[in-house]
Amino acid sequence: MDEQSAYRTLRSVPEMKYVNADNVVRYRAIMRFFYQEYKRLRYWMKPEEVYEGVSGLAELAEYTLEQCVSDLEQLEDWGNLASRHDGGRAATLDEYMKKKMQYLMRPYSIEIERLLESLEKVTGYGGSLESNLFDSIADKLFEIRKMDWETEPGAASELWTTLYEAFKKLHENAADYIASLQTAKAEEMMVAESFLVFKDRLTSYLQNFIQALQRSAYKIEGNLERINASVQRQFLERVAAEELDKPRLEEAPPRETLMTELQQGWANLRRWFLGDGITPSELTLLERATKDAIARIVRSVIRMQERKRSGVSRKKELEYLGQWFSQLDELDDAHRLAGLVFGLFRTRHLQGEDLRQSDRADQSMWDEAPTIRTLRSRSRKRGAKSDTEPVPENAERKRREREAYLQRQAEEWEAIRGLVERRRLQISELSTVTLQMRLRLLYWIGRCTSAPRHTFVTPEGVRIEMLNPRTKQRTILRSEDGELNLPDYELTFALTEAVREAAVTAEGRAIE
Incomplete structure (x- = not known):
C-alpha cells in the first residue's frame, strides 16, 4: 500500500459528521433531499429549492431560509456539498454581487446516503439461497x-x-x-x-x-x-x-x-x-x-409432533396389540412382531466389569453370565417418603472379596513359580493347557510385544522376557476351549534382585 492509498484508507471521515451533529434532523433532511433529487438526475440545487423541499417536514416547522443557507455552508465545510456562484438570473449589479450559490452533492455523500437508505430497510439478516x-x-x-x-x-x-x-x-x-x-x-x-x-x-x-x-x-x-x-x-x-x-x-x-x-x-x-x-x-x-x-x-x-401425540390416548391400540401378542405361540414370532412394531430401541451404554468365561468368537451373548447393575429412576415425581436406612455393613462382603483376591494371587504365583523354576517356555512345547493358563499366556505375550525391550515385571516380582518377538514360525496352542494359531514365541522367567534379596532375608529370619 503506497502513501496516498494509506492516507485514503486511514484518514478521518468529516463527511460523516452530519449524521451525529447537534442539528442532525436538519442536516439529514437536507442531505436526503439532495439524494432524492440526485436519483431524479437533478444535481445543482439553489438554497430556495432546498428550503422549499425540506420545510414541509413536521420536524422543521419553524425552519427559516437563513438557517437553511447556514446549514448548506456547514455541509460544504464538512465536504458533503460542492458549491458554485449562481449569477445567471441577476437583473441588477447588486443582485449579481449578492452571494447566490448553487450546491452539488459530492460522491462521498452519495454513497453515505445510499448506505443509510439501505440500513433503513434492514429488518433482519435477510439474504437468500439462489442456486x-x-x-x-x-x-x-x-x-x-x-x-x-x-x-x-x-x-x-x-x-x-x-x-x-x-x-x-x-x-x-x-x-x-x-x-x-x-x-x-x-x-x-x-x-x-x-x-x-x-x-x-x-x-x-x-x-x-x-x-x-x-x-x-x-x-x-x-x-x-x-x-x-x-x-x-x-x-x-x-x-x-x-x-x-x-x-x-x-x-x-x-x-x-x-x-x-x-x-x-x-x-x-x-x-x-x-x-x-x-x-x-x-x-x-x-x-x-x-x-x-x-x-x-x-x-x-x-x-412438536411427539408433544402433540403425548396427549392422545392410545389405550385401544395397545389393547389390540396386546391381544396380537397373546395369540402368538412362539417366542421368536413375538420377537419379530416387537421388532416390526417398536423398531430398534435406543442404545444405552452401561458401565460394568467384563465377566466373560471364554474368548470364543462364535459364543452367543445369551450364553454369557449377566452383569447386574441397578438403574436409578429418572422420574421427576417424588415417591413415598421412606424411612432412613442405616449404613450397610460390608465387612462380610469385603472379607469374601479379599479371600477371593488372595486365592487368585496364590494361583497366579503357583503358576509363575513353576515357570521360574523352569526358566524357559516355548509355545510349541506346551501340551493342552487350562483356560486360565491360556488367558495368562496371551496376557504375557501382549505385555512383552507392546514393551520397548519386549520385557516386563509382574506384580510378584518376576521378569518375563520375549526372546524372539519377530519370529515367523507358527504353532498351535491347545486349550480346554479350543485351538489358537499363533507365532512360536519363546519366553524366559527370572526373579528380580529385590525379590531375591527379600527371599534370602526371609529365609535367614526363619533359620534364626
Missing part, C-alpha cells in the same frame, strides 16, 4: 477457459464483472440467510405450531439449494483447477487493460493497484470454492451449515 448463481459462475469460468483473446475485445472486463458480482451475491446472500436461521426469532418460530405449515416449503428450499450446490460444485472446481497461472494472469491483465482504457473524468487508479485488487479477488474466488489446503473451503462450510439447518428443522418438527 442459479452456481450455474452462472460455472459458465463464466468455462468462458474464461475458452476465451478467444483476439476476436473478442472488451469481453474480459464484462466477463470478470459478471463473474465476481455473482460470486459476491452468492456469498453474501447465503451467509445472511443461514445466519437468519440461527437467530432467537427463528428458534421461537421453530417451536410454534404454525411452523408445521411452513416447514415443508423451507425444507424443500434448502434441499433444492443443496442439490444445486452439489451438482455445480464439481464443474466450478474443475474449471478453476484447469485455469492455470498463465491463463489467469493473461485474463486479469486483459481486464486491467480494458478498465484503464475506459474514458474517465476522474484520475484512473495505477495499473499495479488495479492488478493487486484483481488478483486478490481471484484468490478469494479460488479459496471460497477450493480452500487453501489447510482449512475446508467456504463451499464445504456452506453445505455443512445448510445440512445442519435442515436437521434442526426436522428435529423441531419431530419434537
